[in-house]
Amino acid sequence: MIKEIPPMLSFSRIGISMILPFIEVFSPLFLLLVAVAALTDVFDGIISRRMGFPAEKGRMLDSIADGFFVVSLLICIIPNIVLEDWMIIWIAALAIFRIIAIAVGSIRFGKAAFLHSYLNKATSAGIYLSPVLIAFIGVPATIVILGILATVSTMEHFYYNLTSDEYDPNAKGVFFVKKN
Incomplete structure (x- = not known):
């Protein structure tokens, strides 16, 4: 179960990325979701390294989740500035x-x-x-x-x-x- 935490964190970042465009940009909820996404990005790697989980798939999933998040954030912010x-x-x-x-x-x-x-x-x-x-x-x-x-x-x-x-x-x- 513990070894599933890092991929769950990365998948949650992908989920946040899909929800973000439906939240009012710069609202407290939007900023909270961005902060939660940032925390998932930090902790998926820390937990993986500390627990000695296989790195290759985790790094790939982390990078994919990062890509989703960046695209989502750009989609949200660019029309509003x-x-x-x-x-x-x-x-x-x-x-x-x-x-x-x-x-x-x-x-x-x-x-x-x-x-x-x-x-x-x-x-x-x-x-x-x-x-x-x-x-x-x-x-x-x-x-x-x-x-x-x-x-x-x-x-x-x-x-x-x-x-x-x-x-x-x-x-x-x-x-x-x-x-x-």
Whole structure:
């Protein structure tokens, strides 16, 4: 039963992602659901590592749940804020390059190459905080901060998948990669 907790947390994040578009954006319930989703993201990995559960399927499910959540959050927030053209282009370019980075790694390593680096984790944290950041510092500042973070993490992901000798989804970043 305990070994089912991490996948249940990831599946609950997918469920939250499907409910979120039906909740009033920036409402207390919306913010609560985003916070719960963030907690499921944190605790699924912690519980898996501490209990020594098989990692490959868990990491894959976690990455899929993250993807669902990001898409859901974008679907919710974007229609409710004013975005300038440069912001839309930046967000679209990031999405395209992130998909390409994952595809390159998947082709090179023969499996879905999601990377759980420090930069990717920081980007995820920023995404979870984005509704609060928008409320406190505004849309342009939030886009710049998260855009820079996401750009650097996407570049790292791309670089890792292009240059790494072997696939290690838990590589902490490009400065931590072992070379043969």
